[in-house]
Amino acid sequence: MAGEKQRTVKVIKEKRTISDEVKANIKHYNKMKKLIKEALKEGPKTIPEIARATELPAHEATYYVMSMRKYGDVVTGEIDDMDEYFYYHLNQKN
Amino acid sequence: MENEVLTYDALVVGGGIAGEETALNLAKMDYKVLLVEKELSIGGKMILLSKVFPTLDCAACITTPKVSETARHPNITIFTGSEVKGIEKKGERNFEARILRNPRYVKEDACTGCQECELVCPVVVKDQYQYNLVGRKAVFVPFSIANPRIAAIDIENCSLCGACEKACPSDAIDFTQEPEEKTYQFKSVVVATGYKLFDPIKMPRYGYGKYKNIVTSMQMERELAPTRPFNTVLRPGDGKMPDNLAYVLCTGSRDHTVGNPICSQVCCMYSIKQAQLLLGSLPMADVTIYYLHIRSFGKGFNEFYETAKGMGVEFVKGKIGKISEKENGNLVLRYDDIDTGQVKEAEHDMVVLSVGILANDEIGPVFKTQKLEFDDYRYVKQVDELKRPAMTNIDGVYVAGAASGPMDIPDSILSAGAASSEAASYLAEVE
Ligand code: SF4
Ligand code: SF4
Numbered sequence: 001m002a003g004e005k006q007r008t009v010k011v012i013k014e015k016r017t018i019s020d021e022v023k024a025n026i027k028h029y030n031k032m033k034k035l036i037k038e039a040l041k042e043g044p045k046t047i048p049e050i051a052r053a054t055e056l057p058a059h060e061a062t063y064y065v066m067s068m069r070k071y072g073d074v075v076t077g078e079i080d081d082m083d084e085y086f087y088y089h090l091n092q093k094n
Numbered sequence: 095m096e097n098e099v100l101t102y103d104a105l106v107v108g109g110g111i112a113g114e115e116t117a118l119n120l121a122k123m124d125y126k127v128l129l130v131e132k133e134l135s136i137g138g139k140m141i142l143l144s145k146v147f148p149t150l151d152c153a154a155c156i157t158t159p160k161v162s163e164t165a166r167h168p169n170i171t172i173f174t175g176s177e178v179k180g181i182e183k184k185g186e187r188n189f190e191a192r193i194l195r196n197p198r199y200v201k202e203d204a205c206t207g208c209q210e211c212e213l214v215c216p217v218v219v220k221d222q223y224q225y226n227l228v229g230r231k232a233v234f235v236p237f238s239i240a241n242p243r244i245a246a247i248d249i250e251n252c253s254l255c256g257a258c259e260k261a262c263p264s265d266a267i268d269f270t271q272e273p274e275e276k277t278y279q280f281k282s283v284v285v286a287t288g289y290k291l292f293d294p295i296k297m298p299r300y301g302y303g304k305y306k307n308i309v310t311s312m313q314m315e316r317e318l319a320p321t322r323p324f325n326t327v328l329r330p331g332d333g334k335m336p337d338n339l340a341y342v343l344c345t346g347s348r349d350h351t352v353g354n355p356i357c358s359q360v361c362c363m364y365s366i367k368q369a370q371l372l373l374g375s376l377p378m379a380d381v382t383i384y385y386l387h388i389r390s391f392g393k394g395f396n397e398f399y400e401t402a403k404g405m406g407v408e409f410v411k412g413k414i415g416k417i418s419e420k421e422n423g424n425l426v427l428r429y430d431d432i433d434t435g436q437v438k439e440a441e442h443d444m445v446v447l448s449v450g451i452l453a454n455d456e457i458g459p460v461f462k463t464q465k466l467e468f469d470d471y472r473y474v475k476q477v478d479e480l481k482r483p484a485m486t487n488i489d490g491v492y493v494a495g496a497a498s499g500p501m502d503i504p505d506s507i508l509s510a511g512a513a514s515s516e517a518a519s520y521l522a523e524v525e
Contacts, residue, residue, distance in 0.1 A: 009256035012199075012269035018253050022217065026253055029218045029229075047333030056422070057334035059100070061305035065227035067218055068322055076325040084334050084377070086325065 032064045033073065037090060044077050046085035063083070099171065102128040103193055103521055105280040107178050107457060110138020111157065111503060112510040113286035114164040119514035121169035122522040125521060129164070129172045130193060130279060135240035135304020136172060137161045138288055142223065142237070144318035146503055147367040148398035154239050154320065161241045173490060174242065179275065182463045185522070187281040187490060197271035199247035200233070207235050207243040211258035219251045221323070225313045225331055228323035233258045233267075238321050239475050249338035282517045285466070285474055285486070286494040286510065289451040292346030292354065298448060300345065305419040306331030308445045311341075311364060318371050327375055329444050331423045336444035337378055340427060341365045342383040342414050347450030353483040356471055358450035362389050365448045366399055382408040382442065384429060392502065411497065412438070451500050473499045484513035492516045 016019035032054075039045060052063040067089055068074040078086040101251070104220070106117045109131030112399070115128045135141065141161065143153035164170055169313040179192040197505045211233045220346040221230035224236045232252040235245050247258070261268040291312055294302040302308050307329045309317070317327045329336050343365055347358040360383065403409065412429035419425055425445045431438045453472035458465075467475040467487040474493040476483050493507035494513035 007256055007259060008267065008269040009254055013254050016249070016254065025219065025251070026216050030216070046191050051332070052415055059330060062328070062330055062333045065229065066227070069325070070228055070270050070323070071213065071231075079335070084337075086328075086333065086335070 026055070029064075031066075033068060036061070036064055036068060038075070040074065040088065040090045044087035044089035046087055047082060048085060050088070096146050097431075099126070100276070101279040102126045102171070103129065104128070104204050104282045104517055105178070105181075105189065105281070105283060106284045106286055108138070108286035108288055108495075108497065109133070109136035109164075109172065110286060110288045110495065110506075111140045112288070112506045112513075113138070113161070114147070114160055114492045115507050115510035116284045116286055116517070117170050117523060118160070118167060119511065120163055120517060121167045123514075124169065125518065127170045128193075128280070129170055129352070130178050131174045132177055132513040134175050134198070134236045134246050135242070136174065137241060138163060138238075138311075140188045140240075140503060141239060142312075142319065144320075144337070144371060145367060147363045148392070148394040150370070152320075155253050158239055158241070165241050175246065178460050180462050181283060181460055183461075183488060183490070184463075185444070186238050188524075189490065190278040191279055191280060191283070192275055192277050194273060194275045196223070196345075197249075198244070199249060199252075199267065199271050200245045201267055201268050202242060202244055203265045204264045205262075206246035206264055207264075208263065209235055209245070209246065210261050210263060211245055214257040216257065217253055221359055221419060223314050224259075224323040225310065227266070227309075227313055227316060264474070277427070281490070282520050283488075283491045284453070284456055284494050284513050284517055285491065285497050287454050287457050287497045288511070289496040289500065292352070292358075292449040292452055292481055294345050294447045294449055294463070296352055297346065299416045300414070301419065302416045302447060303424075305417065305423075305425060305445075306416065307336075307419075307423050307425060307443065308447060311361070311368065311446055311448045312344075314446045315364075316366055318368060318375065324338070327372065329423065334423070334443065335376065337376065338380045338442050339372060339444045339446060340380070340440070341369065341381070341383040341440040341448055342417075342427075343383060343448045345447040345449045346452075348386070349450075354450055354452060354471075356500070357389060359389070360452060360502050361448040363395055363398070363502070364508045366390075366402045366407070370405060373405050373407065380406075380408065382410055382440070384410050384412045384414055384427065386411070386432075392504075402450045410440075423428055451496065454497065457497070461488070461491075466491065469499075471499075472498065482512075482516065484509065484516045490520055492520075511522065 027055040103125035215231035217232035218229035220226040455472040492513040494510040
């Protein structure tokens with residue numbers, strides 16, 4: 001797909017610097033993704049279960065699981081017996 | 095740009111439903127229109143809605159054909175991601191406007207919207223088009239039905255890693271793009287800048303922002319839409335499927351304490367609509383609407399309200415004093431029950447704040463030579479509200495849609511009809 005292309009990113013790199021916030025944000029997302037993937041390796045989990053396993057606040061777990069779902073890392077599975085929480089599992093295709 | 099047109103008959107500021115309708119009407123009369131939209135897609139807020147009241151038609155099914163007709167019309171030029179910086183009136187049928195086009199860092203004619211770039215981008219930030227319920231990448235197609243459906247780079251959050259450029263099969267990424275500001279000539283101007291939503295963070299007693307299972311009506315709208323952030327309606331606090339939801343009407347409307355004493359006109363009806371949709375997608379759920387008055391004044395609106403009651407939506411005439419959170423994430427609403435005069439409490443597992451709409455007065459400072467007048471609530475002033483509602487205080491400048499006051503979709507379209515016919519007759523006058 002990628003031949004030797006002209007990389008315009010080099011041009012902008014000479015003009016702009018990347019903020020520490022952007023760097024920290026990437027690191028944080030990767031960490032969250034890794035934690036959640038680790039938790040799901042053992043099998044499908046609901047968000048409260050993911051939150052417990054990763055020690056993340058449940059709302060953050062929701063945000064990251066849903067973002068991972070959007071980009072195909074995670075898929076939605078069945079709902080639990082109480083019809084309250086869905087199980088999420090790793091997308092095997094990835 | 096080669097052969098770039100710098101002269102148009104009309105400048106339409108704002109690419110929401112009112113701006114599109116105005117532009118289309120003028121274009122069909124053979125006038126050349128430049129439509130300037132600050133967002134990355136046209137379609138305004140309507141393109142983000144689930145369904146519309148009182149017909150429950152799918153919002154996207156109504157918006158997208160109009161959006162594509164606007165985008166395809168040969169007499170309409172559209173600048174997205176762009177801002178009108180200054181408008182000067184030089185004489186009758188003679189306006190000069192400076193327009194800033196922000197770079198997308200993606201070549202519009204090369205991008206196919208394939209989203210390969212998104213997959214490799216390492217940056218995830220909150221997605222403003224999903225009202226922060228989920229993340230998006232630094233390079234992103236705004237939403238699946240966006241028009242144009244092409245990617246853009248959020249340069250402030252980009253790590254300049256170059257992965258997108260490497261991955262793009264169409265060589266569409268272009269970091270050499272720069273902002274471009276140019277002056278254009280127009281014969282008339284239509285302001286269709288729409289409205290802003292009330293930010294409930296300004297009402298700390300409701301706990302929005304602090305309590306994670308309280309969302310705004312626009313967030314719920316996204317949860318209900320086909321292009322939604324989750325797989326279904328879920329509490330953002332813990333991913334639970336809610337079974338007992340409350341709506342708090344008039345959040346930030348008809349309220350002097352937050353500086354917005356007027357009725358937002360749409361909150362009652364969109365809440366009733368959402369309640370009906372919720373009962374459709376969560377059949378076991380209970381939905382309670384806390385209201386002060388239900389204003390169902392439009393055609394078919396009262397029947398729609400009655401339908402909601404018939405479906406089991408509970409209506410409580412009550413003024414919410416305070417919302418607090420329980421350990422399990424449920425919310426306790428303390429309210430004055432207006433019918434009994436008693437203070438009561440009720441528990442719900444999710445709360446939707448039906449936020450009001452506010453004037454978007456950013457267009458004010460854009461007018462340099464002659465000041466555009468606003469009304470007491472910062473909406474564009476209609477100088478002859480009864481007889482010529484699209485007229486502003488500047489001859490040749492007209493107002494369409496919610497830029498002149500709160501209104502629903504059909505009224506915005508009607509208003510755009512008035513604005514385009516006023517603009518057309520102004521354009522047709524012989525000097
Ligand atoms: S920029 Fe390239 S990779 Fe991204 S959507 Fe456009 S064509 Fe696809
Ligand atoms: S250069 Fe920026 S937008 Fe492109 S992949 Fe890297 S972080 Fe994402």
